[in-house]
Amino acid sequence: VVATIQPVHSLAAQVMQGVGEPRLLIPAGSSPHSHQLRPSDARALQDADVVFWVGEGLEAFLDGPLQSLAVQARTIELMNAPGVTLLPARTGGAWAPGGDEHEHAHVEQAGRGHGGFDPHIWLDPANAKAMVAAMAGALAELDPANAATYRSNEKATVTRIDLMQADIEALLGPVRGRPFIVLHDAYQYFERAFGLAAAGSITITPDEPASAHRLVELRDAIRERGAVCVFTEAQSGSELARILAEDAGIGIGQLAPEGREALTQSSNAYDGLMKGNAQALRDCLSRAS
Numbered sequence: 628v629v630a631t632i633q634p635v636h637s638l639a640a641q642v643m644q645g646v647g648e649p650r651l652l653i654p655a656g657s658s659p660h661s662h663q664l665r666p667s668d669a670r671a672l673q674d675a676d677v678v679f680w681v682g683e684g685l686e687a688f689l690d691g692p693l694q695s696l697a698v699q700a701r702t703i704e705l706m707n708a709p710g711v712t713l714l715p716a717r718t719g720g721a722w723a724p725g726g727d728e729h730e731h732a733h734v735e736q737a738g739r740g741h742g743g744f745d746p747h748i749w750l751d752p753a754n755a756k757a758m759v760a761a762m763a764g765a766l767a768e769l770d771p772a773n774a775a776t777y778r779s780n781e782k783a784t785v786t787r788i789d790l791m792q793a794d795i796e797a798l799l800g801p802v803r804g805r806p807f808i809v810l811h812d813a814y815q816y817f818e819r820a821f822g823l824a825a826a827g828s829i830t831i832t833p834d835e836p837a838s839a840h841r842l843v844e845l846r847d848a849i850r851e852r853g854a855v856c857v858f859t860e861a862q863s864g865s866e867l868a869r870i871l872a873e874d875a876g877i878g879i880g881q882l883a884p885e886g887r888e889a890l891t892q893s894s895n896a897y898d899g900l901m902k903g904n905a906q907a908l909r910d911c912l913s914r915a916s
């Protein structure tokens with residue numbers, strides 16, 4: 628069983644508890660938007676019985692390899708799983724790209740718009756539960772001897788997600804509606820689920836540098852919307868975020884939408900990722916009055 632990114636891998640690990648461990652394809656410190664297939668990844672795909680991935684809008688590099696390498700695997704595109712709610716990708720104005728032709732071309736090339744939908748689906752706990760159901764269903768079909776275990780693990784995982792959601796709601800209640808800027812537009816599902824208000828994003832992918840023009844646009848967006856924090860990510864963007872935050876005299880924090888290296892225990896990583904982001908939001912947004 629191969630799972631692409633840390634949160635998907637963590638949910639798969641919970642469903643497989645007592646049966647086996649899935650293999651993580653994209654290390655937590657690496658961006659799925661820009662990951663490149665390594666020889667060890669190719670071998671993992673060749674050996675896979677099942678591959679859980681979000682979809683071509685996120686792991687664009689996998690589109691070809693899934694067809695050419697994972698020939699014996701059942702591939703489950705979680706964006707298409709029953710019960711997963713998709714939100715249209717945000718573009719224009721304070722959302723990168725800032726109307727620049729080249730950047731638009733890049734977006735289409737990066738395949739972010741699989742039908743124009745934002746691929747960061749796992750950040751909504753309701754979607755995570757639908758993903759878990761799809762994984763348990765696929766595993767139960769492929770490995771009927773362990774079907775009962777997958778189904779009881781599914782129930783336990785859903786309960787755990789509900790408890791996590793309640794904890795995060797309590798944590799974020801006091802900072803609901805406070806506007807902030809993010810490095811890349813990954814948090815729409817999290818915002819909807821918990822009543823948050825991101826006001827703009829710096830770049831389209833964490834690895835793309837932002838233009839001077841883009842920075843001016845964001846400075847205006849921070850002023851107009853009264854943003855109180857800029858959130859960077861571990862791998863990149865900290866310099867840009869620092870410049871923006873210092874210029875506007877607002878706070879700076881760090882989020883991890885797709886994986887956090889410090890979360891080494893796979894079954895706890897989904898909870899850890901979600902709660903870590905909630906805590907970072909609460910810490911920075913509550914400092915602003």
Ligand SMILES: [Zn+2]
Binds near residue numbers: 813
């Ligand atoms: Zn992303």
